[in-house]
Amino acid sequence: MLVVQKYGGSSVATPEHIRRVARRVVEYRRQGHQVVVVVSAMGDTTDELIALMNKVSDNPPEREVDMLLSTGEQVSIALLAMAISRLEEDVISLTGSQAGIITDNVHTKARIIKVNTERIVRELSAGKIVVVAGFQGVNDANDITTLGRGGSDTTAVALAAALKADLCEIYTDVDGVYTADPRLVPDARKLPTVSYDEMLEMAHLGAAVLHYRAVECAKLHGVTLHVRSSFNRNPGTIVKEADEVEKSIIVTGVTHDLNIAKVALFDVYDRPGIAWKIFHALAVENINVDMIIQSAMRDGLNDIAFTICKSDLKKTLAVLENIREQVGATGYTYDENVAKVSIVGSGIATNAGVAAMMFEALARENINLEMIATSEIKISCIIKAHEVSRAVRALHRKFIVPGEDICMVSA
Amino acid sequence: MLVVQKYGGSSVATPEHIRRVARRVVEYRRQGHQVVVVVSAMGDTTDELIALMNKVSDNPPEREVDMLLSTGEQVSIALLAMAISRLEEDVISLTGSQAGIITDNVHTKARIIKVNTERIVRELSAGKIVVVAGFQGVNDANDITTLGRGGSDTTAVALAAALKADLCEIYTDVDGVYTADPRLVPDARKLPTVSYDEMLEMAHLGAAVLHYRAVECAKLHGVTLHVRSSFNRNPGTIVKEADEVEKSIIVTGVTHDLNIAKVALFDVYDRPGIAWKIFHALAVENINVDMIIQSAMRDGLNDIAFTICKSDLKKTLAVLENIREQVGATGYTYDENVAKVSIVGSGIATNAGVAAMMFEALARENINLEMIATSEIKISCIIKAHEVSRAVRALHRKFIVPGEDICMVSA
Missing domain, CATH: 3.30.2130.10 (VC0802-like)
Structure with a gap:
């Protein structure tokens, strides 16, 4: 089975978190699956980079914003690859550009227009776990772009679609999709399944768990998503075509x-x-x-x-x-x-x-x-x-x- | 005149430092020169990344070390480009890969084997100041490499040679090359000129001001270097062919x-x-x-x-x-x-x-x-x-x- 797993910023917030994610990824690999892992920047990295940026300019060119922010995920993929290598599995990290994530030219909120899977397929065939930087891609001028908020989800779904993966798991800091934000509504319930269209509206309306572009992409290509927690083994929420x-x-x-x-x-x-x-x-x-x-x-x-x-x-x-x-x-x-x-x-x-x-x-x-x-x-x-x-x-x-x-x- | 300027980590240690470097670069540009700027990672960034790395693995693959460390310069170039743009000059930042710095495959101490200047020349012709990430390049597998200690000096000299620049200025936190380390010897004197061979020995022997590979490269291509401080306007030390x-x-x-x-x-x-x-x-x-x-x-x-x-x-x-x-x-x-x-x-x-x-x-x-x-x-x-x-x-x-x-x- 070929699985794409996406781990958000809170799942890789510290070196300890990264080592835990590595164990989880390696466990999957040792069950005989091929694994592509998409990661976001560690915890507050992006906010820290923005704070740094604000000290330099109040109106930075968006191309340079992307140049800056894309370093966050590059740090994550390198560290996660190191942690996986330490568990003695073959692994390679790839930036968005190296992974063949081709986008349009709209810096800071680019859209993926194509995925050249050649390199990923070659590395998977060589028996490697492939760790890909989420949130980023490259345009036809060879400039780094970023996908905007929730971009790592979109990266994961686009890769799952392009690689015809059997499953796309979105790991986050909550157990799944709830009937409302549990922080506001204590008796909110976890939904075992939700349709693409419902998820699309919920994502679009601010349910932070999954970005709407990712859901759009999943719907378009029929990618089944499993939204679940990286902090436990509970089943999460399956996002798929609506049943009657x-x-x-x-x-x-x-x-x-x-x-x-x-x-x-x-x-x-x-x-x-x-x-x-x-x-x-x-x-x-x-x-x-x-x-x-x-x-x-x-x-x-x-x-x-x-x-x-x-x-x-x-x-x-x-x-x-x-x-x-x-x-x-x-x-x-x-x-x-x-x-x-x-x-x-x-x-x-x-x-x-x-x-x-x-x-x-x-x-x-x-x-x-x-x-x-x-x-x-x-x-x-x-x-x-x-x-x-x-x-x-x-x-x-x-x-x-x-x-x-x-x-x-x-x- | 086409000038390559290199600013080391201490010259871009904080947002304030970066804004000062931006002013200096823009001043040059407004004198009518074409300017290519090579920057290192900010101050302690590389050490911080290494500390992070050590928390994840005690024996990381060197390819992944390069993936990690190269983010330091990428942050610097983005921030410097933003600071220059704020002064209303056209500017673009380029990673080592985008700047055409092609190296061999020896991760963590790669050697530059070729510089494809096409993109830099195009951006210069469009009237832009070009900010290039020092210390890094790309190998023929499209993987990021780093040049090892003092690599940013080498990047600057290699670019100056490939672009046939009129001058290569190495900005650092000292005034030039001294007869001994002024921290150890209070009456050490600044040398107005020094030959490539002497500088080569001194660089090789631990005079931290300029890396020996950079001097080798300068000697080979006849690039005149000017080692000077980014904190004042004093003339520094000129490194060139020995006079009798x-x-x-x-x-x-x-x-x-x-x-x-x-x-x-x-x-x-x-x-x-x-x-x-x-x-x-x-x-x-x-x-x-x-x-x-x-x-x-x-x-x-x-x-x-x-x-x-x-x-x-x-x-x-x-x-x-x-x-x-x-x-x-x-x-x-x-x-x-x-x-x-x-x-x-x-x-x-x-x-x-x-x-x-x-x-x-x-x-x-x-x-x-x-x-x-x-x-x-x-x-x-x-x-x-x-x-x-x-x-x-x-x-x-x-x-x-x-x-x-x-x-x-x-x-």
């Missing part, structure tokens, strides 16, 4: 995301092409916009509000400053103290009244809804950041906790 | 090296091919042997002693353990508490009695000589490590201090 049976559950989980900011433009022209102008200008700068709300306030003028990743706020405001006159905006505002809470489940689309139940649960907690967005399998609300714990607990009580009949109504 | 005039000075400098160990094999067969067996076995393991002494003790049996770099001691002892029976040795011993003191000067070969003067100066200090080696332009003695300061001061008094006639006798 599972649709009987309306709401699979409650998620939240504090890493967002809300931006609003006032009084833009109510004219075709205005929204295109705004969101094209943002797309050119590689700013991902999440929720968008447009509301007609007076004749011929609109307010447009949208949410973005907090780290894109500075770039976003610069874009707005550039285009505000073109779109006729009288001003703009932003708010970083917001959060998104969502309910996710395959049954939402087929169950009328789920949205109303969600709004009721939040209203009973006296929580104001600033924006609302829905899809086939999720409903999201933007609320004040300090209300997020209360909101998540209320929604979990409403939809998930066993015994409350509403949440188990079948489609 | 300079030969009038017998002794140019006094050097010392504490980074050595002495090893001795007892009672090896006195037979042709025995020395070859021993030193071939060491060469296969890439252990550089420095001084060698063979002494016939009894009929048919020899003692062989030699010195090596301290860091090679463990490997050396392993080799001896393997070959001791083949060469008939009854045992071996080693001593890490030794040092080498040397006098260097173009005039040594042509002046009889210089060796005797050296031995006299050391004898008057009651310092015992364990081994002696001489060349055209140097004389070295192995002594106990704790006597090194006294020895260097005595030799500097004897040969260098102005006013003592002996040192100024012309050839």
Whole structure:
């Protein structure tokens, strides 16, 4: 069997952690499997590098950010290969570039466009455990790129797909995917299985356990994921194609995301092409916009509000400053103290009244809804950041906790 | 003018240091020069990585050591490029691999065999300052290699030679090349010029300011070096082809090296091919042997002693353990508490009695000589490590201090 295992930053936080991961990898190898291991940077390494960077420049070129941050994973792969070698297994570490992870040119959030597996296949055939740096790749100019948040998950899934691996295990510091964040909701339950689509919404909405791009990639290539803890042997959560049976559950989980900011433009022209102008200008700068709300306030003028990743706020405001006159905006505002809470489940689309139940649960907690967005399998609300714990607990009580009949109504 | 500047670890030790180097580089660029900058890892980074490594494995594969250590320079180049960009000059950082530094396969002490300058030339032509990671390259298997101690000097000189640069400036934390280590000898003087051969001996003998491989490479390609401080504007020491005039000075400098160990094999067969067996076995393991002494003790049996770099001691002892029976040795011993003191000067070969003067100066200090080696332009003695300061001061008094006639006798 060919297994791709991915170990996150908390699983390789210290030399002791790395030695434990090495033992786990070698154990697999000795069961006769071929093993490709993807690792993230050790614990706080990336944050430390960013702190160093901030002391040198407040606006570094993104190519150089990637040059800097990619060293974090390079340290991890070298140390893990050393730890595995010490257990007397043949092993080789490969940077993203050496592993053939080819990306586009969008520094700091590149997308994998191809995996040249030649070198990995050759090393596996030579009987080696192959340790690959997550989060990084190389573009066609031979420059190092990074994949952005959660990039190591994507590396693992892309390798599993390209190598036609039998399984892709995502090791993390939690036991699997929960119905809500257990730190906020003590009686949150671990899900034994979850569909790609549900995981996609949950990942997209801030369930930190697995990055949405990785789930997208897994869905596209039919890679079965096993999300589990590197600190114990418990079975985790299997992510795979949805069964019909599972649709009987309306709401699979409650998620939240504090890493967002809300931006609003006032009084833009109510004219075709205005929204295109705004969101094209943002797309050119590689700013991902999440929720968008447009509301007609007076004749011929609109307010447009949208949410973005907090780290894109500075770039976003610069874009707005550039285009505000073109779109006729009288001003703009932003708010970083917001959060998104969502309910996710395959049954939402087929169950009328789920949205109303969600709004009721939040209203009973006296929580104001600033924006609302829905899809086939999720409903999201933007609320004040300090209300997020209360909101998540209320929604979990409403939809998930066993015994409350509403949440188990079948489609 | 095309200038290659190399900044050592102490010159880029902190973000503040990096910003200062950036200002200096930009100043050069704005004078209209093309600038290629080679940097080492920040201050103690390499030591920190080694400490981390030691917590994971006591015997790491050397390929993985290179994978690990090369991250140090990668951090430096990214940060320096950011600092230069902040001063609004176009800049790009390149790893050794991206810069086309092609080496052999000897991990941890690779030699540069070729420089593919295509990418650097392209970036220079585009008006960019090019920042290159010192100390590292890539072999023909696309694996990262490192050049060993002082490797960044070699990178700078190799680039200067390949790019046909007009000048190669080596920035360090001292003002230039001194007649002895100023920390040991307060009245040591800075040399305005020194020949390649003298610098070669001094570098080889432990004058930490410039690595001998870099000097070899500079001599081979006729690259003029300027060794100077990154902390002030003082002119430093120019290293170039010897003038006839300079030969009038017998002794140019006094050097010392504490980074050595002495090893001795007892009672090896006195037979042709025995020395070859021993030193071939060491060469296969890439252990550089420095001084060698063979002494016939009894009929048919020899003692062989030699010195090596301290860091090679463990490997050396392993080799001896393997070959001791083949060469008939009854045992071996080693001593890490030794040092080498040397006098260097173009005039040594042509002046009889210089060796005797050296031995006299050391004898008057009651310092015992364990081994002696001489060349055209140097004389070295192995002594106990704790006597090194006294020895260097005595030799500097004897040969260098102005006013003592002996040192100024012309050839």
